[in-house]
Amino acid sequence: MIIVAAAVLSICMGLRQSFGLFLQPMRADIGVSASAFGFALAVQNLVWGLAQPIVGMAGDRYGPRPVLIGCAATYALGLVLMSWGGPILGLNLEAGVLVGVGIAGCGFGVVLGAVSRSVPPERRVQAVGIVSAAGSMATLVIAPLGQSIIERAGWQAAALVFAALALAIGAISIFIGGRTALLEDAARRPFSTKASISRAMRHPGFLAMTLAFFACGFQLQFITVHLPTYLGICGISSDVSALALGVIGIANAIGSYVAGRLGARHSPKQLLALIYLLRTLAIIGFVAAPVTAFSTLAFAAVMGFLWLGVVPLVSGLVSKLFGLQYFNTLFGIAFLSHQLGGFAGAWLGGLSYDLTNSYMTAWASMVVVGLAAFLLQWSMDDRDRSPADPANDLVGRAA
Numbered sequence: 241m242i243i244v245a246a247a248v249l250s251i252c253m254g255l256r257q258s259f260g261l262f263l264q265p266m267r268a269d270i271g272v273s274a275s276a277f278g279f280a281l282a283v284q285n286l287v288w289g290l291a292q293p294i295v296g297m298a299g300d301r302y303g304p305r306p307v308l309i310g311c312a313a314t315y316a317l318g319l320v321l322m323s324w325g326g327p328i329l330g331l332n333l334e335a336g337v338l339v340g341v342g343i344a345g346c347g348f349g350v351v352l353g354a355v356s357r358s359v360p361p362e363r364r365v366q367a368v369g370i371v372s373a374a375g376s377m378a379t380l381v382i383a384p385l386g387q388s389i390i391e392r393a394g395w396q397a398a399a400l401v402f403a404a405l406a407l408a409i410g411a412i413s414i415f416i417g418g419r420t421a422l423l424e425d426a427a428r429r430p431f432s433t434k435a436s437i438s439r440a441m442r443h444p445g446f447l448a449m450t451l452a453f454f455a456c457g458f459q460l461q462f463i464t465v466h467l468p469t470y471l472g473i474c475g476i477s478s479d480v481s482a483l484a485l486g487v488i489g490i491a492n493a494i495g496s497y498v499a500g501r502l503g504a505r506h507s508p509k510q511l512l513a514l515i516y517l518l519r520t521l522a523i524i525g526f527v528a529a530p531v532t533a534f535s536t537l538a539f540a541a542v543m544g545f546l547w548l549g550v551v552p553l554v555s556g557l558v559s560k561l562f563g564l565q566y567f568n569t570l571f572g573i574a575f576l577s578h579q580l581g582g583f584a585g586a587w588l589g590g591l592s593y594d595l596t597n598s599y600m601t602a603w604a605s606m607v608v609v610g611l612a613a614f615l616l617q618w619s620m621d622d623r624d625r626s627p628a629d630p631a632n633d634l635v636g637r638a639a
Contacts, residue, residue, distance in 0.1 A: 249375030278590025287340030289579025296568030311345020312410030369500010379489025455613030457581030491544025499549030520610030
C-alpha cells in the first residue's frame with residue numbers, strides 16, 4: 241500500500257509542481273502573460289479544491305482504485321489538450337479544469353485515506369508522513385526532465401511527456417488496495433455524510449485549522465508558479481530555477497517524514513503552527529537578502545523541508561477529531577481552503593507583477609497570511625468530539 245500510494249502521489253505532485261517551467265516558453269511562443277498563466281493555474285487550484293470533497297465522497301464509498309484510474313485519465317487528457325490549445329482554451333479549460341480534476345483524484349485526499357485505513361491509529365500520522373515524503377521524490381526528476389525537454393523539443397513536447405506520466409498513475413493505481421471504511425469506525429460513527437460534514441463545520445478547531453490551511457496554499461502555489469520568473473528577473477538562470485524545484489522536492493521528502501514522526505509524539509496543532517511561522521520567516525529572509533544562486537537553493541531547501549509536512553499533521557488531526565469513515569470527505573473540505581489560497585497565490589501573484597512590474601506586493605502578502613495562519617493554528621481547539629462519546633457530542637452540538 242505504501243509503495244503504490246507513494247508512487248501515485250509522487251508522480252501526481254511532481255507534475256503539478258513543475259508547471260511553473262511552462263510560463264516563460266509559452267509567453268515567448270504564444271504570448272501568454274504572467275497574469276493569464278497565473279489565472280489558469282489559479283483555476284486549476286480552485287477546481288482541485290472544489291473537486292476534492294466530491295472525489296473524496298467517491299473514495300469513501302467505492303474505494304480508491306476506480307477514483308484514481310478515472311482521474312489519472314482526466315489528468316492526462318488535460319495535458320494533451322494543453323499542448324494543442326491556444327492561450328485561453330489550452331490554459332483555462334485544459335490546464336485549469338481538467339488537470340485540476342485529475343490532481344484532486346490522484347493527490348492527497350483519496351491516497352492518504354487509503355493509507356490511513358490500512359494502519360492502526362497510533363501509526364497513521366507516521367505512515368502518512370512516509371507516503372508524503374516518498375511522494376515528493378519525483379519532483380527531483382520531473383522538474384529537470386521537463387526543463388530539458390522544453391529546451392530541446394519545446395514546451396508542447398514536454399506537455400505530452402507529462403501526459404504519458406499521468407497515464408502511468410492509472411496503471412500503478414490498479415495495484416492499490418484499501419477499504420471504503422473501517423468496520424470499527426463504521427460502528428462507532430453511524431452518521432451520514434451530510435451529518436458528518438455538519439459536525440465538522442460546528443467544530444471550532446476544524447474551522448481554525450481549515451482557515452489556516454488557506455495560507456499554506458497561498459504561499460506554496462505562488463512559489464510553484466512564479467518563483468522561476470522571479471528568479472529570472474533577479475538574473476538567476478533557468479537551470480538554477482529548475483534545480484531549485486528539484487531541491488524543494490528532495491527537502492520536502494525529508495520534511496514530510498520528519499513531520500510524520502514528530503506528529504506521532506507531539507502536538508500536531510503546535511507543529512503546524514511552527515511550520516507556518518518558519519515558512520514566513522524564511523520568506524522574509526529570502527526577499528530581504530540579495531538573490532543569488534546560493535540563496536535561491538538555500539531558500540528552496542528550507543521551504544522544501546516545510547513544504548508538505550502540513551499534510552500528515554492535518555490528516556492526523558482530521559482522523560483524530562472525526563475518525564475515518566468520512567475522512568476523504570472532511571479532508572477534502574479542509575483542502576478546499578488550501579486550494580482557495582492556491583488560487584489567490586497563483587492569480588494575484590501574476591496580477592501584482594503585471595500591474596507593478598514587481599513581485600514585492602505578493603511577497604508581502606505571503607508574510608501577512610503566514611503570520612495569521614500561525615496565530616489561528618496555535619490557538620486551535622484540537623479536542624476529540626467524536627460521537628462515540630455522548631458528552632463530546634453534546635459539546636459539539638452546543639458549539
